[in-house]
Amino acid sequence: MNRLTVALLAALDAAIAVAIGIGVALVPLLALWALHFQLEVEPIALWRGAVDIWTLGNGSSMRISLDTALVTQLGLPSSVEPFLVSLAPLAFSIGTVLFGVRTGFRAARSRWWQGAVVVSVLVFGLLSLLVTLSALHPAVRPSIVQGTLAPTVRFAGGVVVAALWLRFREQEAADPVLDGLRALRDRFPDDWRPVLVTALRGGLMAAVALLGVAAVTTALVIAAGYGAIISLHESAQFGALGGAVVTGAELLYLPNLVIWTASWVTGGGFAIGTGTSISPMGTLVGPIPAVPVLGALPTGESSFGFAVLIVPIMIGFASAVVLRRRLAHELDGRGGLARLLVAGIGIGVVAGIIMGVLAAVSAGAAGPGRLIDVGPDGWVTGFWTAATVGIAAVVGMAAGPVHVNEEDRLPELHEPSPGRGARER
Incomplete structure (x- = not known):
């Protein structure tokens, strides 16, 4: 053309x-x-x-x-x-x-x-x-x-x-x-290029995994609070057409709810109005808008509190373990453990930046008065994500040898030697 x-x-x-x-x-x-x-x-x-x-x-x-x-x-x-x-x-x-x-x-x-x-x-x-x-x-x-x-x-x-x-x-x-x-x-130094690529790849993996867990959690919370949601629908008396419009609007905001849940999972939590807080450690809310889906929000103190932080910790550790062997092979011992640890920190930073940006764009003002502050704080969510995922990723990067033996390397990372190929044939 x-x-x-x-x-x-x-x-x-x-x-x-x-x-x-x-x-x-x-x-x-x-x-x-x-x-x-x-x-x-x-x-x-x-x-x-x-x-x-x-x-x-x-x-x-x-x-x-x-x-x-x-x-x-x-x-x-x-x-x-x-x-x-x-x-x-x-x-x-x-x-x-x-x-x-x-x-x-x-x-x-x-x-x-x-x-x-x-x-x-x-x-x-x-x-x-x-x-x-x-x-x-x-x-x-x-x-x-x-x-x-x-x-x-x-x-x-x-x-x-x-x-x-x-x-x-x-x-x-x-x-x-x-x-x-x-x-x-x-122009980027060869010794540090694999570290940067690993940090970007691992941070993206961790962010996607967090959103996946948050999506499942959101579905479970809505299912568990289905009775309260239906009660709010009936009490509001929207009618058939009004109920359809409200449900459609809630579906348009479903990505926001998933990101809010991800912020909750990482420990940052979110707000439904100025002075409110919904986090794993507890819920503090006043009167909330008569939006049916908000009837599924948790109330009172959480029975497990900080235990939910095991989710981003496990995700950060798994991301590092999955990428560690490839990075160790590409570094081939250059920089020792230090570069592996830097990659772990980078995974946390990248995941924190991604989740922080998503949290910021998912929040905003929903009305006058106290409703000017609805959703998670991007800085808080980014910090909690970077801290939990980063610490776990550093541990995951340190959990193994710095050098990878030839027989332990992934098949796609190296070409088989002629002698070995002849023996396999």
């Missing part, structure tokens, strides 16, 4: 990503418009609502200004000031990143992949700006800067990572971008 065709396809991919993201939010609003509001609401309000949800889900904050009648209807204090909402339903962010990955893979298969990446990101950013401007309203006003940049950063991250990964794997001819990245990599 020529450059123009590649550019047009990249632009089309970006437009589809924006359209589908907004469409996911628009469909339930159309159902409400037809079934509940009897087509009496202006269609432009539905569009603004869909764009608001999409930009919020991709990291933009909303400035909410309630009129007097609505404040009275909701039972809020008459003196309530305009407030920010920034608690993002991360299902939209995940969708944006996955669309970026898809676009990056498609771009990487073209000879003009650099241009395709740039065009797709620019078009996505331009469309994000236009839809954000179209949703501005005195009552609900998304941030223009965040509404433009936050979705674009997520999309661009998926595009760039996917394109570089595929090009590195399948490069057959000279490529100035990849050759430059390889030259930059080669």
